[in-house]
Amino acid sequence: MIRRLLLSLAALALVAGCGSDSPVETPKPADSADLAACADGICEVSAPAGAKMKLPEKTNVEFVTVQSVDADTVVLIARGIGTRQGGACSGKCEAWGTGKDFKAKLWTGSGLSYNDLSITLLGVGDGAAVLKIKPL
16 A cells, blocks of 8 residues: 555656646857857857847858847847848748848747858747857
C-alpha cells in the first residue's frame, strides 16, 4: 500500500513538472550585447528597444533598429541602401515597407530577409531581443 502511494506521488510530481507554465530560457547570444559585433554583418546579440546595429555595405542594409520588444515579439526597422529594395518573412511575421525602410514584427523563432541580410529572432528576455544576423 505504501509502495503504491509512493509510486503515485512520484508520478504526480513528474507530471506536474511537465506543464507549459515552466519558463522558457532565453538563449545566450554569442556576442552578448556587443552591437558593434554586427559591423561585419554576422552577429548574435541581445538588443533592447532603441538599439541600432550598423551593417556593412555588402548587405545592402545601412542599419537595423529595434523599435520595440514585448514578451515574445520584436519590431525591427531596417534601412536599405541602393535602388533595389525587397524583403520577406519566414515563420510568424508581419512586415511592411515604405521607401528604403522595411519594418517587421517577428515572433520568437521567425525571421526576415531584407536585401542581402537575414535576421532571426532567437528569443526575448530581460527586455531585449536575441537576434541572429547574417548575410544571405
